[in-house]
Amino acid sequence: MGIFGHQMGAHFLYNNKMLPYNRIPKNNWSERTVEIPIVIDFLQEHGQEGSILEVGNVLSHYPDLIEHLPGLAGRHIIDKFEKWPGVINIDLMDVQTRYDVIVCASTVEHIGQKAYGEFQSGDREAPLKAIRKIYDLLKPGGKAIITVPFGRLTDVGWLIQFNSEYLRLLTAKYDIPDTAVSFSFMRKLDTDISFEAPSQLWVQCEERDLADCRFNHPFFLANGLAVIRLNKTDELPALAELPPAELRYETPPGIGNLYYSSFILPRPSDKDGWxxxxxxxxxxxxxxxxxxxxxxxxxxxxxxxxxxxxxxxxxxxxxxxxxxxxxxxxxxxxxxxxxxxxxxxxxxxxxxxxxxxxxxxxxxxxxxxxx
The missing domain is CATH 2.60.120.260 (Galactose-binding domain-like)
Structure with a gap:
């Protein structure tokens, strides 16, 4: 049972498909519990043939979940900082090779921010530039899937949480055709407080349902998720240098959760938080x-x-x-x-x-x- 009293299931509904929650402990207390199954479902549909690029070394941490996808064995994995067998340490913006399929989970929101090896941040639109770069790296007719935290626009320091206004810059400022991009959205409704692989409850929702969704509240890390799909239709001219859009970024909460913040509990809680x-x-x-x-x-x-x-x-x-x-x-x-x-x-x-x-x-x- 979750801390708000919901019963937890083994599956969630996404685009009219029942997908199993990811229960492998690696970062599973985060939104990866649904991101990984959504990306795997995308790869089952589009990643069986052709060249594949993974931006950010994520799927390697879930070998039991991807072993049935033979097309992934020959994929290129780029990660600017993480040292891992088979991972190419290169900045996404320096990649030139084109691909049929590109996947990017739990990564693009960190690009250009102060996280995982970057020591300076300041370009709040770097995640958008990275998505535009992913579009440019697709072959004609190629497809990509990207997951990002979504709700109120927040500069967390080590990531940017997207909102609707920020998301629309992909077409309004970064020139990705409207017909080449689509979005779907997920919201977290409940979780237990296990630290290894907590059960969670996520539901697919409308974009407007996440307008007030905050990072780190009421649950740890992302409480809303946007799934971005790209379908390469047109070659685009080189991206011009443009001034930042005038958007209001919120700052992260000082406290967002009793059980995952640095509180001291003299008496330990049980698995349901009591x-x-x-x-x-x-x-x-x-x-x-x-x-x-x-x-x-x-x-x-x-x-x-x-x-x-x-x-x-x-x-x-x-x-x-x-x-x-x-x-x-x-x-x-x-x-x-x-x-x-x-x-x-x-x-x-x-x-x-x-x-x-x-x-x-x-x-x-x-x-x-x-x-």
């Missing part, structure tokens, strides 16, 4: 972050089974400064605006239990980010 207590003391505290002067949105849902008196507070400066406080006795859904008039360090969100009553606590959602 923390049991029959004595006074902290249920959780942390994660000791720095917050600059800003107005913040704080949202939290705390589920309480049994009787108990709790104090939920936000403090800074090693708990010597109280920023916000609330007393709780029952399951609560809170939404607050927190005004910080000076920079704060060692910021904690803390839940303290005052009594000896036996109870269980679970936190399906906790979020603190600039408003």
């Amino acid at each position: 923390i049991r207590s029959n004595q006074p003391g902290f249920i959780f505290f942390g994660p000791y972050i720095k917050l600059p002067v800003q107005v913040y949105r704080f949202e939290v849902r705390i589920e309480i089974v049994g009787a108990g008196h709790f104090t939920l507070d936000i403090t800074s400066n090693a708990a010597n400064k109280l920023l916000w406080q609330k007393h709780l006795f029952l399951t609560s859904q809170l939404q607050e605006v927190i005004y910080l008039h000076e920079d704060e360090k060692d910021v904690e969100v803390r839940l303290y239990k005052h009594d000896m009553n036996a109870c269980a606590v679970r936190v399906p959602s906790i979020y603190l980010a600039p408003l």
